[in-house]
Amino acid sequence: MDKTAQKILLKRLKLVAEIDAEDEADILALPVTMREFEAGIDIVSEGQFVRQCCILIDGFTHRYRHTLEGKRQIIAFHVAGDIPDLHSLHMNYMDHSFAATAQSRIGFIAHDAVWDLCVRRPRVAAALWRETLIDGAIFREWIVGLGRLSGQSRTAHLLCELAMRMQAVGLAPDHVYRLPLTQHELADALGLTVVTVNRVLRDLRIAGLVDRERSRMAIRDWDALARLGEFDPRYLHFRVPVMMSREAGREPG
């Protein structure tokens, strides 16, 4: 049996906490059901009561809500290894929706199995708890951005955040990564409109900070972009600091 999902989960949990051999065995033994979702499809919808968690194997997903006026606000983006609805383990009413941004493979793990694991392996429980706390730390950062930063800065911040999170799972070599988002989706995450996002991206491109074509995003001047976005990666609470400035990140030799 293919253990892709379990291995990705394991790798992620090792990134946020200490995991020993016994923990590892139990994680690898988790029963996971795989499913594929096309872009734009809801994986879990607001209002549902769920009995399983999702782990993103590959692809790109987001969480969102609509206002009564029909405006959409994207609350979070998720990349491979993320467990976007882990919170449902404790609050199984979904107060927002979770959808595939691009085609995505999702592993489903029954809450019962996760509970069981948490009871037997407190260290894993701690790691999962920590995962949800990092989720929360990212929310806080978005609040600061939405409340007090300009559209430009917010955009810069988001691009830095995604670059760093993708780099952590090996998906953003040289600050180049696949960002399968329309400008409309970016706008709904940044609290802006498509028109503004378009202009912001144009300005960032002209200033030589980023270079975007199709779903490929390239950060050309990390330091400048991070400065503009007031990006301080410590809020991501990686166990091992990740260096991103131009000078760093190259293997010695």
Add this chain to the structure above:
Amino acid sequence: MDKTAQKILLKRLKLVAEIDAEDEADILALPVTMREFEAGIDIVSEGQFVRQCCILIDGFTHRYRHTLEGKRQIIAFHVAGDIPDLHSLHMNYMDHSFAATAQSRIGFIAHDAVWDLCVRRPRVAAALWRETLIDGAIFREWIVGLGRLSGQSRTAHLLCELAMRMQAVGLAPDHVYRLPLTQHELADALGLTVVTVNRVLRDLRIAGLVDRERSRMAIRDWDALARLGEFDPRYLHFRVPVMMSREAGREPG
């Protein structure tokens, strides 16, 4: 020895999870150190590495960050019973500050003691985890508001949220509660300026929705305010639904 802090914690945890007699005994046995803080004083500051959690006994506190421009964004408000920095149990680097809005009594509990409790009492660990998840759910709600609602709606939403959270701990009878916030602090929470907040509050008062004088906040028309703020309390994930509309909330007889 006075067990005020432990009792408040116990009451709160019972609100979010099932707690049995043994759990209760261990919670009441937690060592807590009390301290008083004046309004405006940092209880924990950004950048610190902390080794204890805080529980708010009484008063009013908030969490905040500053942008490089010096603008402040308030990330959360906290009322009696809240554990504002519970996340520090797993991520002891503080990525934001935590301060007393009004004079407040705070109980400090060493992380070690909480860890110990979590290991011995998985049910309590689950309750605490759940607490942090509700914190996160509130962040999500704020993101939606900051990104996609008007200043008016955001303000209405915040006033509803605080009313309901205070009602849950018995501090908002008849939708009247103590809100010891300056308009400046409200503005920094809502992503607005003092001037705008002033005008929004005036309009809400004129429309007969709220009535505010000094630090006393009275919601006059809950239904209208909730509608304006698109306030759906399910995101607070109370175990027992709280009814707030005009018709409800009165004791029968």
Add this chain to the structure above:
DNA sequence: CGTCGGCTTGAGGTCGGTCAACTCATGTGG
């Protein structure tokens, strides 16, 4: 009784929204 912090209000500016048109790449069917 003067000062200070918070509240209130007016006048004018701006960032980002709205509306609308055009381009461009992709895909589909005749």
Add this chain to the structure above:
DNA sequence: CCACATGAGTTGACCGACCTCAAGCCGACG
């Protein structure tokens, strides 16, 4: 192979919610 539709991106013109600046007000307090 072209006609056409579709969806994303791009740009201009105008508008409005909210910001900035500034002044006056009021109660608390020394």
